Amino acid sequence: xxxxxxxxxxxxxxxxxxxxxxxxxxxxxxxxxxxxxxxxxxxxxxxxxxxxxxxxxxxxxxxxxxxxxxxxxxxxx
Numbered sequence: 001x002x003x004x005x006x007x008x009x010x011x012x013x014x015x016x017x018x019x020x021x022x023x024x025x026x027x028x029x030x031x032x033x034x035x036x037x038x039x040x041x042x043x044x045x046x047x048x049x050x051x052x053x054x055x056x057x058x059x060x061x062x063x064x065x066x067x068x069x070x071x072x073x074x075x076x077x
Contacts, residue, residue, distance in 0.1 A: 021077050024066060032060035042075055049074065 024033050024041040038053075038061060039045040053061050053069040061069075070077045 022075075024061075030060075032062045033066065034060060045075075 022041050024037060026033060027037055027040075028034070035045065035047065035050045038050055050061070051057070053065055053074060055065050055068065069075050
């Protein structure tokens with residue numbers, strides 16, 4: 001029974017981690033996300049992916065662009 005409870009706990013912890021949402025932090029407080037801020041949240045971020053997310057090509061990702069990329073599956077939520 002003890003092994004079952006431990007196994008159940010491990011499965012629950014894994015499921016919670018799998019459903020956790022990635023949070024991008026605006027460390028400089030300018031209201032947008034730089035490639036450095038995006039890479040901190042998404043370590044596999046490439047310049048090409050960042051450029052694709054940056055729909056208006058202003059060199060930063062705003063909240064709407066981030067949400068659109070997450071909804072499109074370009075990056076994980």
